[in-house]
Amino acid sequence: MSERNEEGKKVNIFRRLFQKRFWRSLGLLFALIGPGIITSNVDNDAGGITTYSLAGAQYGLSLLWTLIPITVALIIIQEMCARMGVVSGKGLSDLIRERFGAKITVYLMMVLFLANLGNTISEFAGIAASLEIFGVSKYLSVPVGAFFVWWLVVKGSYKSVEKVFLVACLFYVSYIISGFMGKPDWGEIGIALVTPTLSADPAFLTMAVGVVGTTIAPWMQFYLQSSVVDKGLKAEDYAYTRVDIIVGSLTVNIVAFFIIMLCAVTLFQQGIRIETAKDAAQALAPLAGAYCTYLFAFGLLNASLFAASILPLSTAYTICEAFGWESSLNHKFTEAPQFYGLYSLMIVLGAAIILLPNMPLIGIMYYSQVINGLLLPFVLIFMLLLVNDRRIMGEYVNGRTMNLITWLTVGILILLSLAIVITSLLPA
């Protein structure tokens, strides 16, 4: 073989290697902005949007400042989850099962199932409410929505599903646009954002606690850690993951900021009382224009559909992982019956309960919030014990400062979630 030919081949190999590498780095960039952003955005679900709307409509800008500590807490907690996922290669329910045994895990999973079912119901309520604004009956929108969600996940591959989810994240922009439509006074808002306001009014405190509770929910720690593991992220990618989480936590709170702010500068100033996100959307029309209502409703629809796809999926994954059942979208129904069974059960129950006449929806949401509030302390304590376990985390355990910050954060969150439970159980 001639010299020239040999040379040419070498160049060719290198070009090919380079090309692959280039595409891989580009792929890596997109691959790494998955878990954190998706998890955070799902958190702005129907329940979240309702809570933010109510907070803005009832208390104006006075709760806006809570978003800053919430963002910090969210970053701290999600960072630990992602770190555990990257280092151990295992999901949170997997680690809890291995470290704390079968009994605790069985009860934890039962409670998680109930809590997530409650959340799923509220997502379907969100689908119904948002489409009613567009004049679609809930007897049409809920079954179609349920079928869409089920079809998307069962028939699509994980990759295509994730892409759909990332696109859904973009639609949250509709809240930012509608926020500007309210013609806010930025100076006043800026001051409100950095001025901690507290009031001894129990209703005010309940609302503050509600805003925290809706942003930091038990299921998301499980979901985030599993998706980090699913991505096969390794310790060397961890720096990117941290960015992903920070960006995710910031965007979720930016969206929350715009919702609270919009409702504050419109509904609160006009003294309009609302009870649901749907009320909020409808009340916006005379104040900020019909498009604002549509954008608000569209955002609610997107958020509800998005969360209704992820919550049942995450629940099924988490439970199957804890009990060692086959859990993957790449298997057929007969190969992973528990996984598909749980997934379908949550969607069917979630949609059916909305369609039943005379269902005490408000009551269901209240209790689902109570269960979430009861569950969160356990999950957080388990997380802290796990993240400090050298047998699992090796050198990646929390440092002393980090431990101080996390225990403090977790302590406050535990107090707040207990407060949610107590206030929810007290007669209104």
Added chain:
Amino acid sequence: MGTFCHVDKNAFPIEVGLCYILPRLEVGVMAVNAEPQVFLFLSEILGQPLIGPEGRPVGKIVDLVATVTEPYPVVTEAMIDREEQRGDLFLCRFPEVEEVRLPIHADRTTADDYRPPELRENELLLKDSLLDKQIVDTHGAKVLRVNDLQFLMARRCLHLVHVDVGFRGLMRRSGLEKLVDLFLHTFFDYNLPNQYISWKYVQPISTPDLLRLKITQDRLARIHPADLADIIEDLDVNQRSAVFRSLDVETAAEILEETDPKIQVSLIKDMNAAVASDIIEEMSLSEAADLLGDLPRDKAEGILKEMEQDIAEDVKELLAHPEEEAGGLMTSAVLHFLPETTVEKVLAAIRGEAEDMDFIYYVYVVNEADRLLGMVSLRELLAAPMAARLADLMDERVISVHLDEDKDEIAELFAKYGLMAIPVVDDLGRIKGVIPFKNLLEVVAPHLGKK
């Protein structure tokens, strides 16, 4: 379901089991039946006090140590947590017991029976390494989670015979067994079965040490490579590389060929180049080239340097072509001969090289300049007289493709002519390699199942 043995206490093959357990004693079946045997779960023992000679509890049993012997591990020690000083762990020889009586009495325990909690070779901490952890069921080729361990009490010892992976075990552990039974029985007239796996089919994987246990070494190798590849994909990253590293070079290569490219890369990336090159040499050339193409450039170059020269050359040649074209699909290990070669020589050559070839069913006939003239199938060679020359046997209407032919065109040729392989030629018609149907299938198959 072939995976699980649904065993009740009476159905356990006592004769077989005990003959293994007690090889030294020539026990007749009568004698065996006279021995009281009982089944006991690990979860029933954990947390129980160990009662010492004076009738006072020595401490709480927090784990059991078993010595791994064939066919079933024997419980030799209990790990004790002294009540007065929590966290102060030590091992105590597990007492010989006549019958199962909880709590366990260690009446004849002396100071010699205690030792610090360090494991010797071939010892296993049962709760720590098995309970609630994942295992591989080598019979059903699945990754499962252990809900409980079942011991058989025989000859005054506890033998680990079954691993409980069923829902019933899970409910028993959480104290809901009776409730679930009542519910299922009342409403569905259904009895929840036990799901046990015999220890013989269990490969523990929770720590890398467990993969080095003498007894369990070849259990994974008995699984079909395609199934083992699926199992490896199910494991977490740490277990994955531990399992992979425990395999011999040939099995590892077979597994790599069957796994997803992303996982291939993660498995090879952390290995040193020398070990990786040994494994990759065992892979088929086209698979090896695909894998190297997916690795980071410096890693791929490092591995290529460590590989045997001639294999490395062939792989580099394949690397120069895009994966979805003929040049990237082909393997350069191709049998080709001059027209005057005799059948005898060809068969001898096939015999000699078959080991290293991906595909031997067709041989190709070429001129001195390597230009493709025709082909002969193995069937024709076997049917022909030994003295016949290839020139007389060959089919000159051989279908070939150019190096840059697209995969869809190639698929059409396979379908149209019903071939098992298609040779690849360069601009001058010289043979460069051959595409066995299997290679094409791997590229095309992912698009087939999609609706």
